[in-house]
Amino acid sequence: MNSENLLKQIDFIKEIDKIKYIQRRTKLFNSDRNENDAEHSWHLAMMAIVLSDYSDSEIDLLKVIKMVLIHDIVEIDAGDTFLYDQNKNHENTTEEMKCAERIFGMLPKKQAEEFLQIWIEFEEGNSNEAKFARSMDRLEPLLQNTSNNGGTWKEFAVKYQTVYNKKKVIKNGSTKLWEYAKNLLDDNVKKGILEK
Amino acid sequence: MNSENLLKQIDFIKEIDKIKYIQRRTKLFNSDRNENDAEHSWHLAMMAIVLSDYSDSEIDLLKVIKMVLIHDIVEIDAGDTFLYDQNKNHENTTEEMKCAERIFGMLPKKQAEEFLQIWIEFEEGNSNEAKFARSMDRLEPLLQNTSNNGGTWKEFAVKYQTVYNKKKVIKNGSTKLWEYAKNLLDDNVKKGILEK
Numbered sequence: 001m002n003s004e005n006l007l008k009q010i011d012f013i014k015e016i017d018k019i020k021y022i023q024r025r026t027k028l029f030n031s032d033r034n035e036n037d038a039e040h041s042w043h044l045a046m047m048a049i050v051l052s053d054y055s056d057s058e059i060d061l062l063k064v065i066k067m068v069l070i071h072d073i074v075e076i077d078a079g080d081t082f083l084y085d086q087n088k089n090h091e092n093t094t095e096e097m098k099c100a101e102r103i104f105g106m107l108p109k110k111q112a113e114e115f116l117q118i119w120i121e122f123e124e125g126n127s128n129e130a131k132f133a134r135s136m137d138r139l140e141p142l143l144q145n146t147s148n149n150g151g152t153w154k155e156f157a158v159k160y161q162t163v164y165n166k167k168k169v170i171k172n173g174s175t176k177l178w179e180y181a182k183n184l185l186d187d188n189v190k191k192g193i194l195e196k
Numbered sequence: 197m198n199s200e201n202l203l204k205q206i207d208f209i210k211e212i213d214k215i216k217y218i219q220r221r222t223k224l225f226n227s228d229r230n231e232n233d234a235e236h237s238w239h240l241a242m243m244a245i246v247l248s249d250y251s252d253s254e255i256d257l258l259k260v261i262k263m264v265l266i267h268d269i270v271e272i273d274a275g276d277t278f279l280y281d282q283n284k285n286h287e288n289t290t291e292e293m294k295c296a297e298r299i300f301g302m303l304p305k306k307q308a309e310e311f312l313q314i315w316i317e318f319e320e321g322n323s324n325e326a327k328f329a330r331s332m333d334r335l336e337p338l339l340q341n342t343s344n345n346g347g348t349w350k351e352f353a354v355k356y357q358t359v360y361n362k363k364k365v366i367k368n369g370s371t372k373l374w375e376y377a378k379n380l381l382d383d384n385v386k387k388g389i390l391e392k
Contacts, residue, residue: 006376009246014339016242017225020235029213039216042238045265046212050205050307062258069241111246143210180202 005108012106018076025082025152026141035144037072037080044068044136051136054174057128067122067133070115074099083141083166084158096123125172135173142167142181150193160189160196201304208302214272221278221348222337231340233268233276240264240332247332250370253324263318263329266311270295279337279362280354292319321368331369338363338377346389356385356392 019037028035035043048064072080077099104115122130142163145151153163164185171178188194215233224231231239244260268276273295300311318326338359341347349359360381367374384390 013243014225020224028216029210038235038238042234047209049262065261066245
């Protein structure tokens with residue numbers, strides 16, 4: 001790669017710093033401090049490494065890690081959409097696609113295409129890697145809300161069935177982790193943290 | 197893996213959340229907000245992915261990413277040591293080793309050993325992967341201080357030669373990135389951001 005490419009890559013590295021300012025609704029573990037997208041992405045990558053053996057299908061772990069590290073970069077322009085938002089769909093939006101094209105497009109062409117493809121693959125959720133990456137993305141806030149006595153579920157009056165429907169995505173990546181998650185939801189109902 | 201292992205892994209995932217509270221001296225890009233260890237680790241992983249082609253030697257990118265994602269976890273007990281601290285050496289301390297054993301030791305045995313080995317390999321800095329990972333760790337704050345009109349160099353009156361000596365670690369991982377870094381240091385001297 002030549003110097004022109006390096007300068008593009010350095011500009012990209014500076015630009016993505018902005019995800020450190022994107023606040024999620026979810027709070028850190030046992031905490032009232034909101035998590036930001038960089039912290040969230042780091043945590044998902046660590047979870048993918050630690051939990052990769054629970055994937056039902058064989059996965060390319062490096063690809064899963066790339067997915068979780070970049071999946072929220074589009075929020076730099078588009079902002080975070082709350083999982084339980086009733087007005088705005090959490091699915092891949094035109095706004096997010098425009099942002100992906102702008103930010104990944106700062107990279108040298110071949111790399112820009114690779115990043116865009118990985119992001120689209122994650123959003124579509126069909127490949128084994130995307131399924132496992134999405135399991136991580138659903139599991140982290142479940143653990144956080146549990147540790148925070150209900151967290152955003154209580155704050156926004158989200159009930160068991162809604163949470164269950166969102167979390168069952170975990171099953172697509174890992175039967176074992178879904179089993180764990182389902183038991184945790186039941187426990188939370190018993191403890192009065194989550195309303196049925 | 198059995199359920200007992202999964203419970204250990206979940207406990208580990210909760211424990212490492214604490215690095216989000218470990219503040220570095222360095223500030224975010226164009227910012228007066230300190231960076232925390234989770235944000236820093238995420239950024240290094242992104243840099244490793246984007247810049248991997250500049251490594252002088254062939255590297256296992258997945259291993260480099262694991263290194264940068266976990267390298268600061270030991271600071272949960274040991275705290276962050278400032279790169280230019282004159283009283284405390286930044287090298288692998290007994291304190292950090294104790295923390296590595298405690299936190300990685302929360303994982304199932306085989307995984308605990310893998311994480312500890314990867315961390316030690318990073319700290320020793322001898323393998324190709326460790327060399328490249330350490331280049332990333334030195335390059336990020338160089339870019340940040342440049343964007344912050346001198347940042348911690350000005351704040352703590354650190355001069356060119358000291359910065360140069362710390363940054364030349366970049367050369368062990370990548371001739372090309374070291375060439376870029378050296379030019380950037382020279383530019384900073386010219387602009388009066390860094391004192392010779």
